[in-house]
Amino acid sequence: MVKSISVGLLGLGTVGSGVVQIVERHQDKLIHQVGCPVEITKIAVKNLNKQRDIEIDPVKLTTDPYEVIENPEIDVVIEVMGGIEETYNHVLKALRNKKHVVTANKDLMAVYGAELVKVAAENGCDLFYEASVAGGIPIIRSLTEGLASDRIKKIMGIVNGTTNYILTKMTQEGRAYEEVLAEAQSLGYAEADPTADVEGLDAARKMTILATLGFSMPIDLDDVKVTGISGITEEDLEYSKRLGYTIKLIGIASKDHDKVEVSVQPTLLPNVHPLASVNDVFNAVYVYGEAVGETMFYGPGAGKLPTATAVVSDLVAVMKNMGLGVNGSNAIMPQYPKSLKSADEILSKYFMRIHVKDQAGALSEITTLFSNYNVSFEKILQLPLKKRELAEIVIVTHKASQKAYNDIMDTLMKLDVVYKVKSSYRVEGEGTL
Ligand code: HSE
Numbered sequence: 001m002v003k004s005i006s007v008g009l010l011g012l013g014t015v016g017s018g019v020v021q022i023v024e025r026h027q028d029k030l031i032h033q034v035g036c037p038v039e040i041t042k043i044a045v046k047n048l049n050k051q052r053d054i055e056i057d058p059v060k061l062t063t064d065p066y067e068v069i070e071n072p073e074i075d076v077v078i079e080v081m082g083g084i085e086e087t088y089n090h091v092l093k094a095l096r097n098k099k100h101v102v103t104a105n106k107d108l109m110a111v112y113g114a115e116l117v118k119v120a121a122e123n124g125c126d127l128f129y130e131a132s133v134a135g136g137i138p139i140i141r142s143l144t145e146g147l148a149s150d151r152i153k154k155i156m157g158i159v160n161g162t163t164n165y166i167l168t169k170m171t172q173e174g175r176a177y178e179e180v181l182a183e184a185q186s187l188g189y190a191e192a193d194p195t196a197d198v199e200g201l202d203a204a205r206k207m208t209i210l211a212t213l214g215f216s217m218p219i220d221l222d223d224v225k226v227t228g229i230s231g232i233t234e235e236d237l238e239y240s241k242r243l244g245y246t247i248k249l250i251g252i253a254s255k256d257h258d259k260v261e262v263s264v265q266p267t268l269l270p271n272v273h274p275l276a277s278v279n280d281v282f283n284a285v286y287v288y289g290e291a292v293g294e295t296m297f298y299g300p301g302a303g304k305l306p307t308a309t310a311v312v313s314d315l316v317a318v319m320k321n322m323g324l325g326v327n328g329s330n331a332i333m334p335q336y337p338k339s340l341k342s343a344d345e346i347l348s349k350y351f352m353r354i355h356v357k358d359q360a361g362a363l364s365e366i367t368t369l370f371s372n373y374n375v376s377f378e379k380i381l382q383l384p385l386k387k388r389e390l391a392e393i394v395i396v397t398h399k400a401s402q403k404a405y406n407d408i409m410d411t412l413m414k415l416d417v418v419y420k421v422k423s424s425y426r427v428e429g430e431g432t433l
Contacts, residue, residue: 004036005319008068008099009043010090011081012061015104015131016043017054018308019078026312034319044068044081069094076318078311079103088112095119095127100327102314104131104307110205110221113212117331124328126321128314133206134159134283136306137299138313143213143287144332150289152214156428157251159206161281161301162190162197163229167248168279171237177230189281199228200249200264207251210285211262215255216335223340224251225263232266236423239353239394240268243379246276247425261341268351268396268427343403349378349427350397350405354412355419358384358391362417366393369415373408375400390419396427 007023009016023030023040030038043056044065062068068077069090077094081087084107091108094101101120103109109116109132120127130140134157143152158164162184169180181198184190196202204224211219229249240247245268253262269276274296278284283301288294300306321327356362363382370377379396400408412418 005034005038005076005322006041006074007038007076007078007315008071008074009040010065010068010077010079010087012043012045012052012056013080013082014304015307015311016078016080017052018304019080019311020054020056022305022308022312023315030312030316030319033316034323038315038319042068042071042074065090069099070097074099075322076100076102076315078315079105079108080311082107084108084111088116091116091127092119095123095125098123098125100126100318100322101128102311102318103127103129104311105129106132106202106205106209110208113209114218114334118333121328121331121333126318126327127331128317129209130314131307131310133209134285134297134299135161135301135303136309137283137285137297137301138310139210139285139297140213141313142295142297143210147287147289147292147295150291152255152287152289154252154254154288155207155210155214155285156253156275157203157207157210157283157285158248158275158278159210159251159283159285159301160197160200160203160249161283162194163200163203163249164278164283165189165281166198167229167232167237170232170234171241171246172279174234174237176234177232198230200226203249203251203264207253207262207264210251211253211260212334213332214253214287215260216332217260218334218338219253219260219262220338223262223338225261225265227263227265229266231423233423236353236425239381240351242381243268243351243394243396244271245269245351245427246271246273248275248278250275250426250428252426252428256341256345258336259339259341259345261346263426266425268425270429273429343406344401346402347399348402348405349399350395350424351427352393352395352397352424353422354393354395355385355390355422356393357417357419358389359417362391363393365415365417366412369408369411370395370397373400373404375404375408388419392422
């Protein structure tokens with residue numbers, strides 16, 4: 001039996017400090033599970049003198065990442081430094097040096113995941129990344145192990161806490177986007193530059209990882225259609241509420257007839273949908289499997305200890321594999337080649353809010369346009385607007401192809417009676433009103 005496992009860390013920020021704490025505090029549990037002590041022996045940091053909220057023996061700290069990735073004493077490298085290109089090189093070198101790698105880095109895995117998983121397997125190493133999606137929720141292991149026997153048909157995720165916080169506050173308190181974003185920044189949920197969160201890129205990276213695993217198909221970040229939440233207004237939320245829906249930023253990955261679609265976009269969910277009541281910074285992932293039916297995984301999507309829990313659980317998995325001598329053997333390569341749905345094959349319901357001239361025939365022109373594309377209305381509301389002699393029309397369609405929807409939108413904007421298409425979002429399921 002090995003005397004102890006030596007772990008090196010790349011990075012000692014929020015998650016890195018959490019990893020140190022959990023390894024120290026849960027040492028008895030780790031020993032019970034893997035049969036030997038676990039020690040963090042080297043930590044590469046940017047600044048040796050930075051004030052930290054944990055005590056670290058200064059001998060363990062280095063500013064040279066090669067003291068971790070080329071250190072013959074180290075068995076497992078935990079990458080919690082973030083970033084893409086530089087980190088990719090470090091992880092690649094660590095794997096080629098036959099070190100197992102645990103990473104929390106969704107940006108890295110969404111871009112280089114396929115290649116790194118292959119390199120890990122070729123070198124007989126594990127590469128685990130549970131913390132990269134939805135922080136403390138064990139969704140990756142649920143897809144690859146818990147649901148391994150099923151055929152996954154659909155994954156819907158609230159996988160970005162910042163945007164969920166903003167939308168929750170806008171919905172519950174009737175406040176404007178900018179005001180709640182500023183509050184989220186002051187609470188430390190949103191970054192000073194919130195673009196990756198609010199424009200959906202962070203969620204798209206996570207959905208790339210989930211779709212690749214769920215459908216066993218190599219999905220790329222560029223395959224994900226992304227729309228963020230920065231255009232959502234109080235009026236959109238108000239009308240959604242009136243129609244029995246809640247707006248959430250939803251990552252949707254679905255598979256029909258062996259073809260898949262993946263998107264991240266503001267989506268109207270019926271109030272009774274399990275994801276509609278996931279509020280504040282919480283994350284949740286809904287998975288529909290052919291045999292299992294509906295499942296949902298809920299919890300903290302970020303934060304020091306929740307994310308570190310996922311990292312250290314990956315470390316336990318690596319160590320158990322070391323005990324069995326099977327590292328690198330459970331890398332699952334995609335079973336199917338990539339096959340994406342065309343715009344004709346992507347079907348969805350849509351919500352649209354349109355300002356039209358309040359004149360005879362305006363509604364009729366719009367209904368004729370939709371009928372020309374064979375798209376039928378499920379719900380429609382029309383209200384006069386105080387200003388400019390305009391009326392506001394709110395429509396929820398029955399299912400339409402993305403192609404028909406795009407064509408309708410193009411034509412709609414050119415109609416003389418249409419003043420402005422104010423907003424348009426995807427709709428899932430039936431509203432409760
Ligand atoms: N910025 C992310 C979020 C947390 O708001 O959910 C880390 O993935």
